[in-house]
Amino acid sequence: MTVRRLLFVCLGNICRSPLVEAVARKRLAEARLDVTVASCGTGGWHAGEGADPRMIAAARVAGHDLSEHRARQLHARDFEDYDLLLAMDRSNLREVQGLAATPVQAGQAMLFLEWTGSAPPLEFPDPWHGDAAGFAAAVELAERGVAGLVERLRNSEG
Numbered sequence: 001m002t003v004r005r006l007l008f009v010c011l012g013n014i015c016r017s018p019l020v021e022a023v024a025r026k027r028l029a030e031a032r033l034d035v036t037v038a039s040c041g042t043g044g045w046h047a048g049e050g051a052d053p054r055m056i057a058a059a060r061v062a063g064h065d066l067s068e069h070r071a072r073q074l075h076a077r078d079f080e081d082y083d084l085l086l087a088m089d090r091s092n093l094r095e096v097q098g099l100a101a102t103p104v105q106a107g108q109a110m111l112f113l114e115w116t117g118s119a120p121p122l123e124f125p126d127p128w129h130g131d132a133a134g135f136a137a138a139v140e141l142a143e144r145g146v147a148g149l150v151e152r153l154r155n156s157e158g
């Protein structure tokens with residue numbers, strides 16, 4: 001499967017998936033890989049809101065800008081608009097697969113850190129309830145996952 005459009009999915013779309021989207025956008029551009037990235041949440045509570053200020057701050061320290069992000073909820077058309085829907089944790093993955101209309105669509109949904117070939121943990125911990133250290137750790141984990149993503153996409157180019 002040619003992967004050209006990636007959608008990262010978490011619960012609220014204000015912490016993990018916007019972070020991974022920003023990191024992926026930057027690292028894919030650096031690698032000159034022509035891949036579109038976006039993010040959304042399985043829940044709609046934060047739709048229209050910006051990213052969590054704690055996430056914005058931790059991402060900024062690492063050189064990633066989340067200031068323009070606006071949260072949105074996953075919808076059924078995302079299975080047509082994106083090649084892969086990469087979920088942050090198994091609960092997100094179940095929600096995504098629950099919205100799939102066909103087994104093929106369900107197969108488009110994977111666990112982000114699994115698809116990227118990362119070392120365990122394969123679930124991306126939600127920093128939302130934690131402290132600043134948790135948000136800094138999320139940035140590190142996003143960088144690791146995205147490094148695996150870039151590697152995988154690079155290897156599938158040729």
Ligand code: 4NP
Nearest residue numbers: 010011012013014015016128
């Ligand atoms: P995210 O974090 O899924 O990484 O964006 C969360 C944000 C908000 C909530 C839960 C997780 N919430 O319950 O509102």
